[in-house]
Amino acid sequence: MSKNELVILDCWASPFCMRVKIALAEKGLDYEERAEDLFGGKSDLLLTSNPIYKKVPVFLHDGKPLCESSVIVSYIDETWPAPALLPSTPYERSQARFWADYIDKKAFGYVDILAIPITSWFLASEKFGNFKVEAECPKLSAWIKRCMEKETVAKVIPDPEKIYEFVVNLRKMFGIA
Numbered sequence: 001m002s003k004n005e006l007v008i009l010d011c012w013a014s015p016f017c018m019r020v021k022i023a024l025a026e027k028g029l030d031y032e033e034r035a036e037d038l039f040g041g042k043s044d045l046l047l048t049s050n051p052i053y054k055k056v057p058v059f060l061h062d063g064k065p066l067c068e069s070s071v072i073v074s075y076i077d078e079t080w081p082a083p084a085l086l087p088s089t090p091y092e093r094s095q096a097r098f099w100a101d102y103i104d105k106k107a108f109g110y111v112d113i114l115a116i117p118i119t120s121w122f123l124a125s126e127k128f129g130n131f132k133v134e135a136e137c138p139k140l141s142a143w144i145k146r147c148m149e150k151e152t153v154a155k156v157i158p159d160p161e162k163i164y165e166f167v168v169n170l171r172k173m174f175g176i177a
């Protein structure tokens, strides 16, 4: 009998972990976050749960590990069907997976969950790359704003300024000027 014990081996700044956390929040599920030290020493649980890539996120459902964020989000959608993240027919699902512009055209779902966490790193890219996403890609920028209006997204995505500080520290750690 499933206890639905949900654990995510996590790194707060990882867009891939954010995907899983948004999907869980969309389904209204409680879960435990276990922070991994990706640079100082990964836990034995991470190494044994994801021996191929040794990366977060790992999602543990009643102790059973799943790896790769898109695989995990699909699993979450299949295991807890409501509200559906993917459309109901195989053809629509294939479109959702394939077309990037699905983001602009459909209700919030699978593609948005996979894409939005990456945007939390945009501010850091802008500062180091000397460009503005809003100026270069206004439609993308509008989509980010729409997604961020959702509580399930806003509560998971960290402040981009914190990500920027994290990147500054990473650059120092790896000796990048």
Ligand SMILES: N[C@@H](CCC(=O)N[C@@H](CS)C(=O)NCC(=O)O)C(=O)O
Residues within 6 Å of the ligand: 011, 013, 014, 015, 016, 038, 054, 055, 056, 057, 067, 068, 069, 070
């Ligand atoms: N394709 C993977 C990417 C996961 C990934 O790159 N995780 C990074 C953190 S953002 C990680 O664990 N890095 C540690 C390492 O590479 O050793 C997914 O979608 O889950």
